[in-house]
Amino acid sequence: MSSDRDYQVIGSRPIRHDGVDKVTGRAQYGADIQFADLLYGKILRSPLAHARVRSIDCSRALKIPGVMAVVTSEDFPDPIDKVSDLEGTTGTLSNVLARGKVLYTGHALAAVAATSVQVAEEALNAIDVDYEPLTPVLDVQEAMQDEAVLLHEELYTDVVGGEKSDRPSNIAKHLQFEMGDVEKGFAEADVIVEQEFTTATVHQGYIEPHNATAFWNADGQLTVWTSTQGAFEVRQQLSDMLHLPVSSIKVVPMEIGGGFGGKISVYLQPVAAVLSRKTGKPVKLVMTRQEVFEATGPTPASYIRVKMGARQDGTIAAATAWMAYEAGAFPGSPIAPGCMCVFAPYVIENGLIDGFDVVVNKPKTNAYRAPGATNAAFASETVVDEICQQLEMDPLEFREKNAAHEGERRIDGPVWPRIGCMETVQSARKHSHYQAPLEGPNRGRGVATGFWFNAGLQSSVHASVNTDGTVNLVEGSTDIGGTRASIAMQMAEVLGISAEEVHPSVVDTDSVGYTAVTGGSRTTFATGHAAFEAATDIKQQMMARAALIWEVESDQILFDKGVFSVTDESDRSFTFQELAGQLDETGGSVIGRASVNPPGVGGAFCTNIVDVEVDIETGKVEILRFTALQDAGKAIHPAYVEGQMQGGSVQGIGWALNEEYYYDEKGRMLNSSLLDYRLPTSLDLPMIDTEIIEVPNPGHPFGVRGVGEVPIVPPPAAIANAIFQATGIRMKTLPMNPARMLESILDASQ
């Protein structure tokens, strides 16, 4: 660890404040909410992947006793900007309840509110839909062809240069980033490798399905209780879709059972809202696991071509990437972050990146932990590995030679601030895992490095000092992974009190200032920054009180490690607790506040070392040993940083070895259950070793860099590189499941 500050709280591992509730089953998640007069909602979903909807007849359903309302897209106001906003509100609204066309199997069309779930399900069977089936488009390269069937007649490509294409297309966007001269660069290269890769659709796999309960009161106030990564984001989306002012909407974030990016967009909340408006009662909707797979926001399948040239001395001469991402039914795949991250760990003078956002008849994709970066890294880190193979150079030595560092420019434009890419690679080289011999047949070791830029965005907090010296901290960041603790710890550090003496609450959108989503690896960074500022505000107010009590000037007050004292020779002092006890008589409560949008975001790098053994008779790949080395800037609560590294690594392992959406030729997902979409189990894995590296981020008072996302970026590539060492086979398709592995093994042996 490179930090030299002597912290009292930061870097320790207190028990999280919401821990007891979560281990006793008391914590209230969205589906746990119950009201006396609750109605239950269910959604009718398209059995076809692509069809025009000629009519929806709800009359039979409405006659069923216990059915209180049925809604369709007619119950929403028309979007303000229908055409050019397909990537925004219009797309989301049409995704929530289909307008005119259904664009994937599972696309919602109508919803029922009834007195029980069973009655609601029965009512779905009584809704008559007249479909005109259309040919589904199910593959990204097919969708890009000139003669492809179109999903949206009015979608034109945003081409490079800011214009639109002259004919409609399934290609929503073509991005391009260029630096230097790739032709000249490749001419200088001694080794050139070009390969193409495909990756399958995968899902975030959170264990808690989506849920929403809404009550549209007679006074026009709408309250929504939901498990979400961002209560304010839900409020805004509801406002946009329902044409309601945000002041009429209160979103209460319940505890959330995992999100990973997939619980930012609304799905059920607007439906619950309009059902409540029609019935005058609270309405609750909870998705089934099948609905979660078929009708939420998985991450894109992709087709990627990467070409890289290197000189004999191991320096990269040029690199290009051609990347096409499936956006699903509406535009908005994470192709831009994919382009940003694909070559990020390297200094490359000559680069060209082309990225395409392509619609297909599959669920609208959404953010999944470092969205777009894992697909890209699978391709680029495999090509790097092949280059190293041909140069006979150690892959970590290659990375060190070319490591991105401060002052260099990335192909997509920004100049790097202080980053820790080099440090993760150097630590990997020295790590005992990399030094340990690996013996035995069909075993191999692979490495890969990944990057994620992390987000800043707005956060607000306020905090009141209690007369017993504890502090009530009010914040708006839903706590998915222990951030109540990491945010409270930052406040505690400033005030010189213990983490337990700060009582954090996550509150609704009426009760705290605007706070952006818990996502983008921003929460400990940005909401923590707000807590730091609010604590500083409290500290200054308390110093003024001490000055009042001691009848000195404010600038004579010192504050260190929770003790207030005076610069004069007297030994007068107060602990934070003692001074807090005197607040009532000296002017009243002290309340600190802050609203931040911190510009100094620090990006994060993660390097993996993985040992595998391939069973050449079954194709099964076993992970023998896995190490993740990641630059966290400053680990506020190391156990939760380790947790992010381990969780992201295991999602990456699942993505690499087993997870995929398996579609039939009609565009129906055949494995929409947790039996057949197989997440890694405890039996599939060893311990996940972690090393936290700290290259402090100059943009945060404690040096914090976001940690949540980058761990998922390198694992598929690292595993593929290990498989190559074990078998001599380069896998270019994800997932590398036993069937594909075995096929490749058999092909190679011929």
Next chain:
Amino acid sequence: MSITRASRKLHVVTQLNGQETEFLCAPHESLLEVLRDELHLTGTKEGCNNGNCGACSVILNGRLVNACLVMAAEVEGAEITTIEGLAPTDPGTLSIDRLHPLQQKFLEHAALQCGVCTPGFLVASKALLDRNPNPTEQEVRLWLAGNLCRCTGYDKIVRAILDTVKTGHQH
């Protein structure tokens, strides 16, 4: 829908977390639905409703089961332990030390992130230690293969359980 003789609810009496408990249930209802919706014990979670994630793990007559696969009517006369019954109930002891050692170790090891799978894991771990008080890491991993966690990668969960074993999990 009028209540006919055929659709009348069934009356069930069971031993739930050490207390005699009765409830009414429709014939088609699962134990998971009854625990959550009738008895308001929402600690047991629904992740998939078809026996594949373990979030609804409960102990039924000493056996670890998924409550989504048990019909509520089946538990007449049975003994059930849910997450709510894990901590020792010693009437009169109002100490903060009333977590089960597994719950305490999960907290110390940060073996939960979002926490939604945690009740299932705790119940499953108790069922393991009830049957095998000294499991190896591999035995722990095998036993827990029916409980899915997407947040932690299982590392800290396994460590918490092994630590519970090491430091003695009997009360």
